[in-house]
Amino acid sequence: MLRDVTGIRYVTPLREGGSVPGVVEADDLGTYVVKFRGAAQGRKALVAEVIAGELGRRLGLRVPELVRFDFDPVIGLGEPDEEIQDLLKASGGLNLGMDFLPGSLGFDPLVFGVEPAEASRIVWFDALIGNVDRSWRNPNLLVWHRSTWLIDHGASLIWHHNWKTARTAAAKAYDASDHALSRFSPQPAAAAAELAPLVTAELLAEVTALVPDEWLADEPGFEAPDDVRRAYAELLAARAADIHERITLAPVSRERQPPPEWLRTWVEGKNA
Ligand SMILES: Nc1ncnc2c1ncn2[C@@H]1O[C@H](COP(=O)(O)OP(=O)(O)OP(=O)(O)O)[C@@H](O)[C@H]1O
Numbered sequence: 001m002l003r004d005v006t007g008i009r010y011v012t013p014l015r016e017g018g019s020v021p022g023v024v025e026a027d028d029l030g031t032y033v034v035k036f037r038g039a040a041q042g043r044k045a046l047v048a049e050v051i052a053g054e055l056g057r058r059l060g061l062r063v064p065e066l067v068r069f070d071f072d073p074v075i076g077l078g079e080p081d082e083e084i085q086d087l088l089k090a091s092g093g094l095n096l097g098m099d100f101l102p103g104s105l106g107f108d109p110l111v112f113g114v115e116p117a118e119a120s121r122i123v124w125f126d127a128l129i130g131n132v133d134r135s136w137r138n139p140n141l142l143v144w145h146r147s148t149w150l151i152d153h154g155a156s157l158i159w160h161h162n163w164k165t166a167r168t169a170a171a172k173a174y175d176a177s178d179h180a181l182s183r184f185s186p187q188p189a190a191a192a193a194e195l196a197p198l199v200t201a202e203l204l205a206e207v208t209a210l211v212p213d214e215w216l217a218d219e220p221g222f223e224a225p226d227d228v229r230r231a232y233a234e235l236l237a238a239r240a241a242d243i244h245e246r247i248t249l250a251p252v253s254r255e256r257q258p259p260p261e262w263l264r265t266w267v268e269g270k271n272a
């Protein structure tokens, strides 16, 4: 189960996020980044956060703790921006909270490094969940206590926006050519050998069970929330089996290639 917390103080909106999440303090003395159910991205963004985030955590990736966040719009009445006020008013009740990492820095591929093994795991994981939101322009990775943390999986599992075509959509390739970690020599096939066997039916049942019923209810084409959960699990299981064969990587960047033979000979000649 995800823990339940209740918001007690709305601190500030995070305007750099498209969905304008809020920093909110809760009754457990924690501070959370809250993704609001009333945002334009809709409740499916929250479903994707839970399934992808909890799956990533179980595969050993660093994802800040996720909680079920009870938000009363009354605590946001001091927010002067009318649009944000509307967002808060539309989000009374259950929302998604992510542990706020104080003092974290946004990952910049030109400044920070990531080991090839970790880059491989993250690229393979993003391919598995069809995450289009981890490019070098918008990495959605935070550096905190010298480690890299994964945030913002709301735009993953995109096939759930149309269940009728989901099977075909989920069978598609994954383009990682502008992935934030593409310059760190990822080898997703190696990561798949390590991680794909962990994506079992039990694990997928466990992570999909964490999604609150009310975010899955009344999904067209499904009788009950558990049927929707099974659909998520089936697609992810199928994708885990072979997505590593369909990942497009960026060509190895020039500065990382060894110098050509003629240049080495020339330099050696000069130094002789
Ligand atoms: N757990 C966290 N701890 C600290 N800062 C965070 C955390 N989660 C998000 N942020 C900050 O808030 C910003 C917006 O968060 P996030 O990317 O999750 O929102 P979004 O609305 O989905 O954004 P996007 O525009 O990328 O779709 C992040 O870029 C980051 O700077």
Ligand SMILES: [Mg+2]
Residues within 6 Å of the ligand: 017, 018, 138, 140, 152
């Ligand atoms: Mg983001």
